[in-house]
Amino acid sequence: MTRLPLVQADPRSACPKDMMFGPCGGVGADGACEVSPVRCTFVDDPVALWPGDVPVAAGGVLHAPSPAAVELAELVRARPVVISGLPARALDADSIRQCAEILHGTVDAVLAGDSGRARVQLPPAYRAHVIQEAGLRAWMGLSCRDRNRVALEGEVAALADVGVAGVHCVTGDHTLTGTRPDARPVFDMESTELVALARRWGLATSVAESPAAPPVDLRPARLAQKVAAGGELCFLQYCGDVDDVRRFIDRSREAGVTIGFVPGVPVVIDRAGAELLESFAAAVLPPGYVEGILAAPDAYQAGVAAAIDLSEQLLAIDGVVGVLPAGGPEPGTEVAFAHALASIGRALGAGEPLAPRTR
Ligand code: SF4
Structure with missing residues (x-):
């Protein structure tokens, strides 16, 4: 395997x-x-250009796409997909199993990533295993905060071997903003490099973009560099109303981005969850969205209905290939939140079962 030079450190x-x-x-x-x-x-500053590639371990194995990745790619070509969040308690495999079983057959995959409120998590490959044992496709979030490039490549290799549907490559929130400010952050790599690494291992990939975060005018060009590095889907942070999403996609197309978009859909079923969503950095919720839910006689039902309605509007945008309903359940409400996500997925026509594994 050709060894490529390291991307040079920037001053x-x-x-x-x-x-x-x-x-x-x-x-x-x-x-x-x-x-x-x-x-x-x-x-x-101007957007930094992606220079090429990242080195991988000597003897590293390029995996063929997993059955789950192939199926999801086929679904994306056939119809809009629903990739939901996974509301499980941190460090609790039984909670992951319980929520995954609720979501089985109702969504096309779950995005299981980091949590700002509970930074210590079971390793991604292990969580993926537990999720897939419940029959769900796992799209695993992987951040550069807690692992150097050696540990990240080992995790990427494990995700490829366990057969995940894909990996969401993020730089990650700083440890100072989460529940473990005592932990030393690593950031030996960042999302743009991680997505290239994941592709070198044969994984399907997604990248994140926050259209409402400064510098707003440069976000499409920055996304284009992530795509140049290997990003295959873009998961969009909440950035306002449907027209805001449409404008960002149009500007991204002008910047040369050709991949599909999966906008986030905020799911709010109670006041605590609303407060958590509003605390997310760079998240701009649709005007009146949360207020309308919390003013309803039944916030749970209103939250599910609002998420379905917003999803349908987003899916009508050219370039949107799916939606990502997710949110922040209060501790103890994970099961109710999973049922809410399942209702949203079912209403949107998602949830074909995982085909039998071939490896
Ligand atoms: S906002 Fe993010 S990218 Fe900018 S200096 Fe801070 S950590 Fe770095």
Whole structure:
């Protein structure tokens, strides 16, 4: 296997995440860094261009696409897909199993990523195994915060071997913004490099973009660099109403982005969950969305109905190939939240079962 040169370190190491292809999605509305009391080092610069590739381990095995990845790609070509969040308690495999069983047959895959409220998680490959044992396709979130490039490549290799549907490659939130500020952040790689690494291992990939985070005008060009690195789907952070999503996709097309978009759909079933969603960095919810749900006599039913309605509007946008309903359940409400996601998935016609595994 050809060994390629490392991407050279950039002198802009004033970034607390040591990013070269920033900015991350956590830039404040005023251009402030999400973790340091200074202006984000990237907001006034042109977009950094992706230079090529990343090195992989000698002897690393390029996997054929997993059956789950092939099926999901076929579904994307056939109809809109629903990739939901997975509301399970951290460090609790039984909770993952329980929620996965509720969602089985109702959504096309689950995105199981990091949580800002419970940063210590079971390893992604193990969670993927538990999810898939319940018959669900697993699209695993992988962040660069807690692992160096050696550990990330090992995790990518494990995700390829366990046969996930895909991997969502993010730089990750800084440890200072989560529940373990005592942990030293790593950020040896960032999302743009991680997506290239995942592709080298044969995984289907997605990348994130936050259209409402500064520098708003440069976000489409930044997404184009993630696509150049190997991003195959773009999961969009909440960025306002349906027209805001449409405008970002149109501008991304003008920037040369040809991949499909999967916008996030905020799912709110109670006040605590609403407050959590509104705390997400760079998240802009549709005007009146949360207020309408919380004012309803039954917030649970209103939240499910609002998510279905917003999903249907988003799916009508040219370039949208699926939706990602998710949210932040309060501890103890994971099962109710999973039922809400299942209702949304069913209403949108998602949830073909996983075909028998061939490896
Ligand atoms: S906002 Fe993000 S990209 Fe910008 S300096 Fe801070 S950590 Fe780095």
